[in-house]
Amino acid sequence: MTYVIAQPCVDVRDRACVDECPVDCIYQGERMLYIQPDECVDCGACEPVCPAEAIFYADDVPDEWTDYIAINAEVFDGLGQPGGAGNHGPLGADHPRIQALETEGAGA
Amino acid sequence: MSTSETPVKQLDRVVIRFAGDSGDGMQLTGDRFTQESAVFGNDLVTLPNFPAEIRAPQGTLPGVSSFQVHVADHNILTPGDAPDVLVAMNPAALRANLADLRPGATIIVDTHEFTARNLQKAGYAADPLATLEEPGNALEAFQVHPVNLTGMTVEAVKEFGISRKDAARAKNMFALGLLSWLYGRPTEPTVTFLERRFAKAPAIRDANLTAFRAGWNFGETTETFAITYAVKPAPMQPGRYRNITGNLALAYGLVAAGVRSGLPVFLGSYPITPASDILHELSKHKALGVTTFQAEDEIAGVGSAIGASFAGALGVTTTSGPGVALKSEAIGLAVMTELPLVVVDVQRGGPSTGLPTKTEQSDLLQAMFGRNGDAPVPVIAPQSPGDCFDAAIEAARIAVTYRTPVMLLSDGYLANGSAPWRIPAVDGLPAIEPGFATGPNHTKADGTEEFWPYLRDDETLARPWAIPGTAGLEHRIGGLEKGDGHGDISYDPANHDLMTRTRAAKIARIADSLPPLVVDDPSGCSNVLVVGWGSTYGPIGAAVRQVRAAGGKVAQVHLRHLNPFPKDLGEILRSYDRVLVPEMNMGQLSLLLRGTYLVDAIGFNVVRGLPIKAAELADTIHELIDAASDTPSRREALR
């Protein structure tokens, strides 16, 4: 199991969770933050501090956002476990499906 | 050795006390006399009594060590209330023991030690031996034999070229030789013993053998003793016998429990008087799969035993009262985790450090209740040195069968005292069935099978014992409250109530496996019942015999199981007018009997660090019989 960041983070990226994470497993994409699922230790420190209420325990992700479980994992394909966001720095990219999301205010 | 020409007087029993300085070897002397008498076929009971200090100041009253042995041609139960013979190796030994002697008793003293300095250390203003011929002297009531034991010993062994100190140390063997002659004891056991014990020190061996023979020869040639005595062998049940102390028997019982259960015995223990001998003994029996662990403290002793039990061994810890206090929390853990564990408490005088080398029965309530929470623990007690063997097996049976810690309450008197023991046949000993869990015992709603560590046996309420290495039964136990059955942590109020009651019910169920009590009431119409437990069996039995011999009617019942009580105990208690409970404490069993059965248990309580004296108890029984006859009898009404 792991914690997962979902849609409310997109284009918010508050980063309160990054400060809170004891194992530094929350990585910064261009439009949202991602939790490395293998590095996450399930401690739950991030979830209550998110102002956007974007973080959920995997079992509790609302139905409309369950695809974010895969999105958080897949963004690390090819990267593996970088061993800490501080050392690694920003990802410089997003999951393709996040990238493809329309920006707020751009109209549907 | 030749037989004496001196006239022989037949005795049916004799009580001899050897007393001297702690360094004089009195325990060994007494033990050898005991072995000689045992091999001869007498019934016997012993009472070692020694100071807590290894070497208290020489020649002083606190430094006196003694060994009393009661030898008889019939079945006896106690070491005797008052010695018939006292061997006093110095003035302090004489002074410390004089008050215990019966009038007319024989006293043999080592005159060599009656120096001005030793007399002063013992608190004598004047040498009592100097005035023996004078009327009204302090020793007038006794037959005193002043003998230069040390001087004659040193003279006898001078050919071996050992130091004067070593030579003088053999005086205990001279005394033993003299007493062996006086009472016609066989000498071969002691000769063999000395040859074995000092095999590596030939000069010391020869000195001791020579001193022993010189003592015998002195008896034969001196005119000090006009007659010798004989105590014929006692009729005993056919069989092979040995003399055994309670601690040795208890250690053997634990080894036997291991063999009969197929479980390796693991002892975790911290040395403490008077229990250490069990650790010493068990450490010799590695060949029978016994592992002993001398832990850093009492808590680690019981902790390691609990760990070993979890791992599938028969976990045992041995201690005395202060150690039980330290182990209490861990015993509670064994109650909660429901793991087999035998806790041996060789009781001594308390509270605190108390009287380390003296006996008492004052840990009964600690064994019953000395834990936080409602933490019921079965409690059993042996009644004689040899019975420690059977009690240890019984403790292991209950522990393994019911997955529970068991308190086994021996005491200092049983531990160090000895008596003849009929060696049992191994295949006649109770078998103990560990019954390890081997597979899942519960089916989930989805049909998959799993293991529930707290699912119970219908009959015993025991939980399964699944040991590490058993695939599929991985589980966690601990000190937090368990959910019924599945064993996960549960803080649910109703569950805690259920589990507390279940733990109590499991211990209560043990009573289903106990045989009915045997009430000794030959007349069948006694109004007074004497109820005892543990080592008071001997004194109570002797007192009851004295009362009956004087025409009194009295019944006796002795409890091995203190928790749970046997099922028929309540009915037995209620069928007598007076219930007397002699104990070496301030009334602990009385309190339990009163609380459990609402009977007016009357205490007879003595806490002198020594066994109860049968004669004193007999007086009290007589008084109760008289009092009971003045009031309408409940037994009459019941009949």
Place this chain on the structure above:
Amino acid sequence: MTLQDLDIPRLRGLDLVPTSSDKQTARDYSSDQEVRWCPGCGDYAVLKAVQSFLPDLGLRRENIVFVSGIGCSSRFPYYLDTYGMHSIHGRAPSIATGIATAREDLSVWVVTGDGDALSIGGNHLVHALRRNVNMTILLFNNRIYGLTKGQYSPTSEAGKVTKSTPVGSIDHPFNPVSLALGAEATFVARTIDSDRKHLTSVLSAAAAHRGTALVEIYQNCPIFNDGAFDAVKDGDTKADAIVPLVHGEPIAFGTGGSKGLVRDSLTGGVKVALVAEVGIENVLVHDAHNSDPTMAFAISRLTDGGVLRQAPIGIFRQVERPTYDDQARAQVAATRAATAPDQTPEAQLAALLGGGDTWTVG
């Protein structure tokens, strides 16, 4: 019987524990119990690391036993699907000693904390270490009492203000590594909860060690002592704060390896020097296998008792010495072999009971 007479094979930590050919994952080691530590607790990181690491040992799961005492970290065994016991405060090493001595085929782990192991259970810890019982002790050091809600612990820095020390603690703290080395522990290491890679490598070495392995884990308590280990965790400070111990490597640290440890002739211990000033050839090369614990002890003193600014991290000591439990079993085996090995236990028992001076009646 002397040690030389005993046939004690040279074994590695888990050599007598049955292995499994089944493919195992972290999930196999996760029990169905809900984990109940505070959000952000360092214990989660250690649990995850242990669950992920245990499959690598390739052991049969049923032959692993975790024992704990009391405290936050002592909930650990409930979350692992192995055999386990959550025991009483401070006593886990003694319980584990019984398990390890009774059974050679078990991998025995102790999970404890600074209060459990160093306060109430200090006695058991040092005696387990000196005996060298085959077990691995994970000492979660958060330098505070968590479960009792925030009193100072035996590793809290002097002057610490807590619920029970409103004007500052006057207790001088223990250095767990120094303590373990003083007890002549054969394996002593320190690692950090959040550094999964280092934590895992130390756990692997500890598991492979035969004897008592003590692993001190710096573990953050976000509720009562948050940030206690920031110096060794923050990207900005850790290069200067962590003194890395790697066997056979010079002990150099700081940005670009600018600092190193050298002997201090004044104290007989070690001190930090600038490599540029002393030369890399004079920087101490770490020798964890040194049979003399003196140098390891000197290195352990680099962690002061105050607020943590610097700490050696890694394996301080890793030496071989016969274990208590191997020797205890060897004594039992040797005695068995020497005493009527062909007799049944019943026959041996009968011989024992019938020994000594006996006589026959009738």
